[in-house]
Amino acid sequence: MIDPKSIKLPGLLQDWYGSPEAPSSHLSNDLAWLPEPLREWHELSSQWAKPLMTVKRMLPPESITLQDGKAVFMDDPGDAEWAFAPDSPLDVYEGTLYEGWEKCAESLPEFLVHNALFEAGYNATSRRYCYEVPEDLLPQLLTPMTEVAFGGWRWPSPGHRIFMGEGLVANMGPTQEDSAPFGGKPGYADIQIGSTDPTLLSYLDDIPDLNSVKAGLLG
Structure with a gap:
C-alpha cells in the first residue's frame, strides 16, 4: 500500500492540473484561527x-464560522458536511444536516490529500466508470495501481477505497442495491478511473469480460 504521508499536495496538484497559473493567494490574518493545513x-x-x-x-x-462547537469547512450537494473543532483543529468530523457528528479516521492533513486525490479522479480529462464489477475482475482493473492506505471516511457510504498509479486514480466502492434497504450488493463493486492521458486507460479494452459489465467512457 501507498503511505498517504508520501503524497504531497503541491506535487499531486501539479501532476493533475499542470504548473501553477498564478501566485498563491495568502489568507488574511483574520483567518489565522483556521487550521494550518486548511x-x-x-x-x-x-x-x-x-x-x-x-x-x-x-x-x-x-x-467558515463556528456553530455549536464545530466549524464546517466542506460540504456536498446533498446534506453531508465536514468540520473541525477549534480545540482539536487537526481532527475531522463527518456529519449531515440531520444527524450528529462522528470523528473521521483520518487527520486533517491526510483527509485533504484523500479529498484532493478523489476529486482529481473526477476532474480528469479522461474517465471510465464500471458498475457492478464482479470481485474476480477487480485485480485486472486495478493492475496498474496500488491502494492508498487512507484511514477511510463514511461518504457516500462506508467501504470506499482509492488506488493510484502513474497518471491514474481509481475510486472504488461497494455496489449499492437498487431497492430497500439499499445496502451493499455482496460480491460487486463500482469503480471510477480517471487519467491524465486517455492512452493510459487503453488496458481496460483488453479485459474481455468487461463487455458484460455496465461500463462507460467519459471525457
Missing part, C-alpha cells in the same frame, strides 16, 4: 483557475 490548501489551490473541486464543495475561508 489554510495551506486554500492558498495552494488558488494558483489554478480551474476549480479543483467538482463533486464536493470547499467553503470559502471567509464563510
Whole structure:
C-alpha cells in the first residue's frame, strides 16, 4: 500500500492540473484561527483557475464560522458536511444536516490529500466508470495501481477505497442495491478511473469480460 504521508499536495496538484497559473493567494490574518493545513490548501489551490473541486464543495475561508462547537469547512450537494473543532483543529468530523457528528479516521492533513486525490479522479480529462464489477475482475482493473492506505471516511457510504498509479486514480466502492434497504450488493463493486492521458486507460479494452459489465467512457 501507498503511505498517504508520501503524497504531497503541491506535487499531486501539479501532476493533475499542470504548473501553477498564478501566485498563491495568502489568507488574511483574520483567518489565522483556521487550521494550518486548511489554510495551506486554500492558498495552494488558488494558483489554478480551474476549480479543483467538482463533486464536493470547499467553503470559502471567509464563510467558515463556528456553530455549536464545530466549524464546517466542506460540504456536498446533498446534506453531508465536514468540520473541525477549534480545540482539536487537526481532527475531522463527518456529519449531515440531520444527524450528529462522528470523528473521521483520518487527520486533517491526510483527509485533504484523500479529498484532493478523489476529486482529481473526477476532474480528469479522461474517465471510465464500471458498475457492478464482479470481485474476480477487480485485480485486472486495478493492475496498474496500488491502494492508498487512507484511514477511510463514511461518504457516500462506508467501504470506499482509492488506488493510484502513474497518471491514474481509481475510486472504488461497494455496489449499492437498487431497492430497500439499499445496502451493499455482496460480491460487486463500482469503480471510477480517471487519467491524465486517455492512452493510459487503453488496458481496460483488453479485459474481455468487461463487455458484460455496465461500463462507460467519459471525457
